Amino acid sequence: MEDTDVSRGGSLADAIADELRADILSGRLASGVRLVEEALARRFGVSRMPVREALTQLDSEGFLTTVRHKGATVSTTLRKDSRELLQVRRGLEVLAAQLAAENRGGAVAGQLADATGHDPTGHDAERAPAETPMSFHELVAVAAGNDQLREMLTTLNRRVAWGLGHDQQTSVTDHSALVSAILSGASVQAGYLMDEHLRRDERRFNELYDLD
Template identity: 55%
Template structure:
């Protein structure tokens, strides 16, 4: 799934954040490892201000832990926190799918129809389901969690396209139970993909 994020920003802080994030995801920087501002600044050829901005951004995403007077370290609970967020996401998105089916696609019916026919749309599928639910608070909660998970956690690229088409058809057909079941299965596969990728139980 795609979300607007700071990767579209070409500022020094965004560049540093992107570089550190990639190293953490590749496990070149390991949980608990200290992130020293001066060393990072030299590595990326920037001042310490963009480094602080990058570390603050990564802390908000759960990649980094910052403790006052002790500095920043790579988060030791990144995998666990992300796994728990995936579970919360599943509960919320199952509800969103059920409500979306009750509304037969609601305000997102046209775009969901395109997905059901196997066509691409400009809007991310899970955003469309949240819109289709008609519940603004639910939509905000789903968006908040998905922003935390937008760096590749739990997204199985091989399963998504076909899953989305089947889900869209269930939603448009008003099949609430089927839509909820399909969403749960879809996200459970994403969670398994995450577990295999990160070697979690």
């Protein structure tokens, strides 16, 4: 196995988690295999602390099952869990989009417009998308105005973040249409657009990680 590479940024624990995640997804680490901290520390040439942090991260993502006094084993239900979590995520994101539209973007309406280059005056002037403190989906969750929903989405997205790659151009187009619906108060349309957007993500996710 190649040496763990942290030169691209991130912590040593992140780099170890990346390698172990890749091993699990590829099948090099099979379901039910026990991961021993001491053995992994020797493999990566590090102390046990970053290994422990990496295992904790992978456990939070659903890749591992950790039992007290027994340690961590590779999850036997990763594919099933991932598929179910993505379905739950879509349902909550659709609700967030609908509530955000009812609030017409709420306190972050301006940031939603900035993130997609949407013209709030309705004159359709072309504007370049701007950097915002939060991601698009975080902004929608805030715009929904429901703290419990926002907290659930934060936890859920953390569990599936490892596989949530996007087609950048499609995402920009989808996000722009969503913002138009949200800022105009079209809750039904916003919910529909969010559903379609995330279904595309799920199909890409399933194809990439063979989760059919």
